[in-house]
Amino acid sequence: MKEFIVYTLLRIALFLGALGITVGVWGLVSNNGVPMIWAVVIAFVVSGLASLFLLNRQRERFARVVQTRAEKATQKFEEISAREDDKDSP
Template sequence: MKEFVVYTVLRLLLFGATLGVVLGVWLLVVGDADVVIAVIIAFVLSGIGSYVLLNGPRERFAQRVDERARRAAARFEEMRAKEDDDLDA
């Protein structure tokens, strides 16, 4: 769960920073910013940035999910094997 929270917070911070930069540059250059288009641009840029910058937290999150899935699958197989043994007896 910790890995999920860390990755999500980092994504939100990256988006917020990107939105601030996009709006700031837009206001400096044009003087009037269209917020909807700025949000779309920030969303795309932060997505690309997170792919590069947040690789480590994303990998840790993926490893944690994989670990939990493997444990759940092992428990399921144990229960299934026990059920098969009970039926054979």
């Protein structure tokens, strides 16, 4: 599951970058300080939208790995089921 770890770490890095930029820009514009809850919400939305475009390759790779594993598990389940059916038939 290397692809999962890579994708997750990139998503976290993208979120932290968006949070840093949001807090930095908001801090420069506002004299009252930065309400962190809104900075986190904005960073979450921005990083989510950015990941759709920037992390497409990693997401596709991860999806292929999951699909391959699911196909293997389904095939193995069908083989076991077929063997059990053969044992049950007289």
